[in-house]
Amino acid sequence: MTMSPSYSTTSSSSDTRPTRLFSGEAEYLMELAVGTPPIPFIALADTGSDLTWTQCQPCKLCFAQDTPIYDPTMSSTFSPATCASDTCLGLPVWSTNCSATGATSPCRYSYGHGDGAYSAGLGIGKFSYCLTDFFDTNISSPFLFGSLAKLSATCGAAVQSTPLIQNLERPARYFVSLEGISLGDTLLPIPNGTFDLRADGSGGMFIDSGTTFTILAEPGFGVVVEHVAGVLGQPATAVNGSSLCIRPCFPAPAGARKLPEMPDMVFHFAGGADMRLRRENYMSFDEEVLAFCLNIVGTKPTWISVLGNFQEQNIQMLYDITVGQLSFVATDCSML
Template identity: 50%
Template sequence: MAPLQALSLLLLASLASSAASGYRSTLTHIDSKLGFTKAQLMRRAVHRSRLRAASMLPGYSTTLSSSNAGPRLRSGQAEYLMELAIGTPPVPFVALADTGSDLTWTQCQPCKLCFPQDTPVYDPTTSSSFSPVPCSSATCLSIWSRNCTPTALCRYRYGYEDGAYSAGGLGTETITFGSSAPGEAPAASAGGVAFGCGTDNGGDSYNSTGTVGLGRGSLSLVAQLGVGKFSYCLTDFFNTSLGSPLPAMPDMVLHFAGGADMTLHRDNYMSSDEEDSSFCLNIAGATSTSTSVLGNFQQQNIQMLFDITVGQMSFVPTDCSKL
């Protein structure tokens, strides 16, 4: 079985941008290369979903002290890795794509505490395009304002609700999207992107070297690139080339405020567990005090478009494998 095919994320640039066609990056599911069975993939996804749901409940806490963590974020349990490069010359940067936070950060030398990674740890001293951000800059004010002096460099500590965190210094760098491999879209770079150079990092890395923040704040990658929209399209969660073991079932329709309807086909809300010959509804109930979440399992083969300039989400059924 070839589970969890790759997908794409497209940052849509305005006509005034130097990259008028936008920036495109390949995304891969965090479990795609680990050889899990279909049942194991579902169990792992369910476990992460439950942790994410628990973090949204009132009174949820982790072992990370709030007095040391800085901003507290509800995200941190991402499902997809974004393949980028950072610096000059470029160093591979495999990051968790996180629409719930803003700061983009990667592990940096010299590491005080870093989790293992397969690629070299980024070293700002070997990059000709790295610049530290001073504490007095407007960029720093959005993330750190304590004990700031005119000559000090910007420091940060970013904490997530699942207990993960990153701490270090804020800098600017060149981020490279895409690949120069034959048959693929040419690489595109953006300079002067503010990011966290993390020398003290903890929590589950999910085979990443850091995080790309795709939220709505001023530090998010989307905002820094000057793009007003971004889109992603998730391919089939499982390999469906041999057909689906699920019986015929009716479509499910989600009704949104404003009149939009999202039609979910059978494979977007049901799955089969071949180990015990059962069928599972991949939708969990929520308490009256919790927030509803539209899961990535439901978003298979639906192109999602986020317009952060007006705070609007739109969607259209799409064969994501053909994009």
């Protein structure tokens, strides 16, 4: 399932019933259906992509899947999109055959992950989700669309809000302005502008529920690692044996499995919105290397930073596209 920002007051046709997400293989998955009669398929809930993908017949080089592959010839509601359709017009001109054919011609296109092109996505004004424990595959996470999308059961916690920023070079991404990071009561000495979105579309930070660990541009990442190491009293080592990715890790004392006491990490966003991450939202014990690992990775100074799903655990997230705003609040998502 992919969702892209259009920043309009488009009404929603998805105001039906709550959807549930399930944790699996470092991602959060959901069951959707396509066609009439409906054919179910499993999709990755990914706010960092702009199209909904599934295999369909005729299919070349198909991979195995548990559900039937969608056959459009067996669906009573399928019809080919023409070059004049909104669906086709939402694709980049270079990706279709329409410049050389008429408006009534079938829309034939080539489109790949990472194109970063504009798409109307689900055409929804709002959506919200609350990701449950990353390591618990037995608990589902609520995902709400349209008029159902809201922040509920906040238990008195203060709701935080920050603007969603449009990046004209990457309009299918939900960008936010990260202004600083604290560890406990200490505001980390990250140079001003490290996470700023630049005029050429580089830099900045977007939210990606399909990315596992948060990615921070240097030198911000290095400062975070240095201060986490200071709390733990030992230098970080890059671990190559981890099943998830290369992360800064800290060897655990013999027999230790429980995370050590760690202060909250706080991401400071524009508008005074503070996202407070408990130790479970940025650290974990890695059984393969017997180490406590920081579940944040680094990237080049000019590259984009990403807020990943591990850091979003037990935080309700509400995207209001109609006003261009992200709101969030700490919550026990298993209770929703």
